[in-house]
Amino acid sequence: MTAAAVLSSERAHRILRGGLSLIAVAAIYEGVARSGLFPNVLLPTLPVVATTLAGAIADGTMLLHAFYTLERVLIGCGFAVAVGLPLGILMGRYRPVENFVLPLASALMPIPSLAWVPVFILWFGLGNTVTILIVFYASLFPMLLNTWSGVRAVNPLWLRAAGAMGADEQALFWKVIVPGASPFIITGMRQAFLRSWIAVVGAEMLAASDWGLGWVIFDAKEFLNADVMLASLVVIGAIGFAFERLVFGSIERATVLRWGMVRAAKS
């Protein structure tokens, strides 16, 4: 057997075992759910959850909830990138900006974004504004700090080489600093998205607003609809996973991997 064949058979073995373990866990869950030890409303069987999920997707409500949640995340994250990216670059390039922003950022960063929810509710009322602001707050700091360290990590030799080859400020910025800092910037966006994905669910629960995946889960608690909760958890997990793998994975491939900034062997 060649090394590759050994590797692929090992991989198949792994997937098989993983699949088996998932099936075993599902079977145990199903057994417990059917045994009647716990009330059915609290521990619905898997077919019930699957039917609820299929029904909610088919009549469009789940898609609409997911759409509202995503909209909030994208607006909040968009603002965070629009503020964090330029500010981070300025911090990396100019000392006074760094001296001013960094202490503020390190004082605000340890405050969990959800702690601001009640304050923002008082200031802006229940609804979309609060959720979007919380998302913004949660995703701003990873964006800001990663961009900052990325700009500072650009090899000074590259800057001097580009300067010696006659690059002006603008070319230096677009051709050297931005690509040089890009692995950090992309990491920052990734973290920003992850943080905001957490924040949006919490904010939707607290600042109730009729639509959104967090609100569905929280609302389902009132009516003991554990099946709706589990179905929404599946959707939340799937969207988070899809963003992490598909969106950021492909951004990474299209930029830093192509530019050779990160070794492709990482995967």
Next chain:
Amino acid sequence: MVARNAFPFIVVGGAWEIVAHLGVFPPRLFPSLETVAVTFVQLTAKGILPHHAFDTLVRLLVGFALAAIAGVAIGIAMGRIRAAEDCLLPLVSICAPIPGIAYAPLFLLWFGLGNISAVILVGFVSAFPIIFNTWTGVKAVKEIWVRSAQAMGADQRRLFVKVILPGALPYILTGMRLGLAQAWRILVGVEMLAAVPWGLGWLIFGAREFLDTDVMLSGIVVIAVIGLALEKLVFQRLETFTVVRWGMMT
């Protein structure tokens, strides 16, 4: 150095004061810093703020301790035993990407409102980074260290205590750091949802009913201080005492 760090806070504080005193917003919603300071001192003197902070910290530590014990055990099992890795990895990778707070209503339904749900949820959420990092750390222990220890006659127990555990420790500490940060972020939200009698999250959320913005801001100050202290005092110390002293990290 101190003056330079204080400068931005003075500017922002000054801007806050000006806005608060101009009366653009109702003072109940946008209290001046003196009001917040007075409330803060009063709440501290009456023992209300310390009580809230204490209960929050107890929840954090109990939940985190559960997560650390379970997470390190599971992570080491996954790193050392193939079967455990194959069985647990798919489960962990499915449960980990779901934001912890999303589990909150489910846990509240299963375990009831109050302390138990909050602690279990905090433990559950902070276990994932610990599991992942411990697993990676155990796998990252250099094969040659293991083999040379075995050649020098180390038995399984000594191999584990003297080679694998110290070798994986930088990763485990990183995992704990991430886990604690996550636990902290989740806990405040959970306290708002779980209707616990005491706790900083509840203090802030409850103050909303009475439009006590000054109470909220006092609570947030305490939260920021605890968050900073956890990062600076607990983990940086722990790191200097262990991995840096052993020369694993600089």
